[in-house]
Amino acid sequence: MPLLETQALHGRYGQIEAIHGVDISVERGAIVALLGANGSGKTSTLRAITGTIKTEGTVLYDGVALQQRTPEDAARLGIAHVPEGRGTLSALTVWENLSLGAFTKSRKQMQERYERTVVYFPWLAERKHQTAGTLSGGEQQMLAIARALMMGPTLMLLDEPSLGLAPLIVRQIFDLLRKINKEDGVSILVAEQNATVALAAADHAYVLEAGNVALHGPGDELMRDDRVRRSYLGY
Ligand SMILES: Nc1ncnc2c1ncn2[C@@H]1O[C@H](COP(=O)(O)OP(=O)(O)OP(=O)(O)O)[C@@H](O)[C@H]1O
Numbered sequence: 001m002p003l004l005e006t007q008a009l010h011g012r013y014g015q016i017e018a019i020h021g022v023d024i025s026v027e028r029g030a031i032v033a034l035l036g037a038n039g040s041g042k043t044s045t046l047r048a049i050t051g052t053i054k055t056e057g058t059v060l061y062d063g064v065a066l067q068q069r070t071p072e073d074a075a076r077l078g079i080a081h082v083p084e085g086r087g088t089l090s091a092l093t094v095w096e097n098l099s100l101g102a103f104t105k106s107r108k109q110m111q112e113r114y115e116r117t118v119v120y121f122p123w124l125a126e127r128k129h130q131t132a133g134t135l136s137g138g139e140q141q142m143l144a145i146a147r148a149l150m151m152g153p154t155l156m157l158l159d160e161p162s163l164g165l166a167p168l169i170v171r172q173i174f175d176l177l178r179k180i181n182k183e184d185g186v187s188i189l190v191a192e193q194n195a196t197v198a199l200a201a202a203d204h205a206y207v208l209e210a211g212n213v214a215l216h217g218p219g220d221e222l223m224r225d226d227r228v229r230r231s232y233l234g235y
């Protein structure tokens with residue numbers, strides 16, 4: 001049974017329907033990539049899963065249909081959403097941002113999560129009291145991932161973690177995601193325009209076109225697919 005499964009998932013902004021019946025699934029322990037051009041519906045799919053926008057269709061989590069989907073319910077179930085543009089609060093310190101990720105935890109649990117999180121991001125410990133807005137773009141993206149990790153999530157949804165970052169930092173971020181996936185067993189659904197880096201990390205990938213799944217398959221298979229290569233890999 002998949003950890004997450006969407007069936008005929010629609011998502012809308014007022015009159016505008018952004019996704020028109022998306023079926024995707026994330027096996028427990030897997031890294032799944034959601035690829036597609038600008039406006040293809042990657043962000044809307046992630047938002048529809050956590051109920052950030054108005055949706056129709058079914059989202060099954062661990063085989064159970066999520067009835068009233070809200071971001072709070074998603075968080076309670078262990079789904080951490082790292083949104084487009086990171087969502088870190090720039091006026092708050094690194095520590096304040098991290099503690100927001102663990103707002104449901106006791107003081108002791110929060111400390112335990114912090115100790116686990118800094119294993120992946122040791123530099124955060126030295127920057128604990130730095131204002132988040134003064135971190136570099138790459139550091140802010142890492143802080144956003146660290147904040148999600150503070151929750152002790154089962155599933156992480158990431159929206160374009162590579163956005164605006166240099167290739168070296170992007171590689172570091174995907175290496176960290178792979179490590180978090182392997183060592184903490186966190187399942188990952190990552191929306192990306194950078195298909196090369198996402199496919200290299202993904203067990204399975206979906207390509208969205210105009211709000212529908214155009215094709216999907218194992219990451220290495222899609223990497224060899226002519227359509228994917230022409231449209232997304234540029235060779
Ligand atoms: N707040 C909004 N109001 C109205 N329409 C929106 C809104 N956000 C997105 N859309 C529309 O929904 C469709 C899908 O957009 P979405 O942001 O999900 O795409 P995306 O794949 O994440 O694109 P990008 O790679 O640029 O982030 C687009 O047609 C877009 O114009």
Ligand SMILES: [Mg+2]
Pocket residue numbers: 042043044084159160
């Ligand atoms: Mg987007």
